[in-house]
Amino acid sequence: MHRPSTAEAEVAAELADVRPGLAARYQAELPGARAAVLTRLWRALAHEPLPWITAREITGDGLTLRLSDGRRLHGPRADPYATAAYVTEVRLEKAAYADPARLMFELGVARGTGFVAELGHSVASLALSRAGQQPVAASDASKEWPVRDWEWEQRVVDGHPYHPGCRSRPGFSVAEQLAYGPEHRPQVELGLWPVPADECLLTGDWPDELRDGEQLLIPVHPWQAAHVLKRGCERGIGGARPLMSLRTLALPGGPHVKTALSARLTSSVRDISGYSIALSATLSAFAEALAARTDGLLHITRTLGAATADSPDLAAVLRESPQEYAGPGERVVPVAALATTELTSSPAWLAAFARLALTVGLQLLDLGVALEAHGQNLLVVLDAEGAPRRLVYRDLADIRVSPARLARHRVPVPELTGRIVTDDETTLRRKLFGSLVAGALAGTAGSAAALGAALETAVRDLPGTADLTVLREEPLPAKALTLMRLSPRTPGDQWARLPNPLLPDPLPPNPLR
Incomplete structure (x- = not known):
């Protein structure tokens, strides 16, 4: 019998308090969520250049990995481009594991403790995301297309198709996930944080409705206000709809706003650097001119304005809605x-x-x-x-x-x-x-x-x-997402080389690099 991970149990306990009607559906979604995250993790183990995997061998019944400590890990042959959850368990020596967090714990790799916790959060949050979906008949699931742009964003329930931390949201309570996660279809009230204009870095145009005399009103995500800035806002904008990135929202009848959100979602902390603010207007104009060379095949959403109060924790970028095109x-x-x-x-x-x-x-x-x-x-x-x-x-x-x-x-x-x-x-x-x-x-x-x-x-x-x-x-490059999470002291992107499906034998045993 599966023993609930700490994250699974914590989410279940919180859910019983804040949304008890979802509790049974959450429990029912957990096995599928474990398989979805385990599939993503197995892809990483099979194809990323992880230093503690010393050999990979395709056998008649799947793929065997030899670890640096001599143990063997066995599972199905890994398709690096599969999005369906096809890995329900893998075997470490003679023990079978269906829970990706427990598997990662047993592997005991260096700097893996934090990643173990993220995998547990990813499973629990993914089950919560799936539990919150409105049941529809299978025959109707894909036929009713949304009309508004943010409705399309809400359809993406499982997050990143290949990242084991696809739904990891550390620092978010169950109530906050339900209130801010796009897959839960909320409306969000953004705070408006007043900052003297002469203390801000501003590029592009800042709309009059986000000004108050000599002050700029910078949109602030409510999670950021509560957990990072530690202060509420006296004014706000209601009815904003969160998009896939969670920290970017569609304003009612207006543009999209990217807010600073100093939390780690999948791989990165989602603040906004002064560097990106400073370059935003130049980049927007340059990209728009370059897109004109594609004979109308590409449009770039214009950056309307970007502002920061000299802090990556307090910044915002206003962009056109893609629906404009x-x-x-x-x-x-x-x-x-x-x-x-x-x-x-x-x-x-x-x-x-x-x-x-x-x-x-x-x-x-x-x-x-x-x-x-x-x-x-x-x-x-x-x-x-x-x-x-x-x-x-x-x-x-x-x-x-x-x-x-x-x-x-x-x-x-x-x-x-x-x-x-x-x-x-x-x-x-x-x-x-x-x-x-x-x-x-x-x-x-x-x-x-x-x-x-x-x-x-x-x-x-x-x-x-x-x-x-x-x-x-040549092999296809892909970010080595798990290697990056296990290498916090290595700056920048790290890469895996995936089998190229255009080559004659698209899925050979992946050599170690």
Whole structure:
């Protein structure tokens, strides 16, 4: 019998107090949540360059990993692009584990204690997220398409398709998850924090309704006000709808606002640096001009204004809603939400979407910009029949810009500094291929076979570039999300090399690197 983890028990106890009507459904969702997180963890163990895994061997009944202490870990053959939960247990020596947190605890790896807790939180929060969904008939689940942009965001219940911490929200109580998590469909009142304008870094335009004389009114997430700033706000904006990123919300009848949220969600603490505020207007204008070179296939949501009170804990960015780029009868859908529709069951549709995404992504990469085009940042414009027509991209904070490539195409080089600027070919390709191909397209396809079929069709007619050659002939880069969580002292991204489904044997035993 499964013994509840600490996180599972804590959520159950809190739920009994704040929403007892969900308690039974929460318990019913726990086994599926464990399998979903265990599947993500097994992907990492099978494919990331974890230093305490010394050998991997595909056998007739699955995959065996040899650990540095001599123990063996056995489970099913790992599809790095699968999104369905297919791993229900793995065996460490003779003991079977269905709980990812308990497995990680038994592995006993260095600096793993915090990650064990995150896995427990991820399972418990995922079960809570699933329990909060409104039951619908299976035949109707994907046919009723949302009308408003934030309704699409609320469809993404399970979070990141490949991160074991897909729903880890440490520091959030059950009541706060229900109040702020987009999958629970809340309305949120943002605080308005007054700061003298001459004490703020401001780029772009700040609307009159967010000013009070000589003060700027900076939107503040209520969790941030309570837990970080330790003070409530006298004024606020009601009716805001949280989007997939949780700290970004759609304002009623207006733009989207990205707020500072100094909590670790999946991998990162979600504050807003002064660096990104300072560059926001320049980046927005530059990206808008570059998108004009794609013959209408790409739109960039404009950054309207960005402000910080000289603190990453008190800052906000106002952006256009992607819905601004929908024509009559069209819908703008976050790529992460495509899996909630019937579209992705069609190989022809997947191939058409992959062709559109790669056409745009590779064109911009050749020009000198690598997009962080994962399923949250990238949106697709669908016509009335559901065909993919154009792309919309939001949040420029983590793109990469190559001055050398821009100069080669006689594109004016913007005045940018810091981590965004690089001419390193590997860095540029990792940024795009890791987010778009191993992320957005893989998550939409849902398996190596479906991804491979879509890519094979999509790349046939693409213009031949050195970047396309690398995409077709080398392993696919993907962020080593678990390695990064277990290496807190190593700054920056770390990478895994995943089997390329375009190659003849797409799923060989993954060599250690």
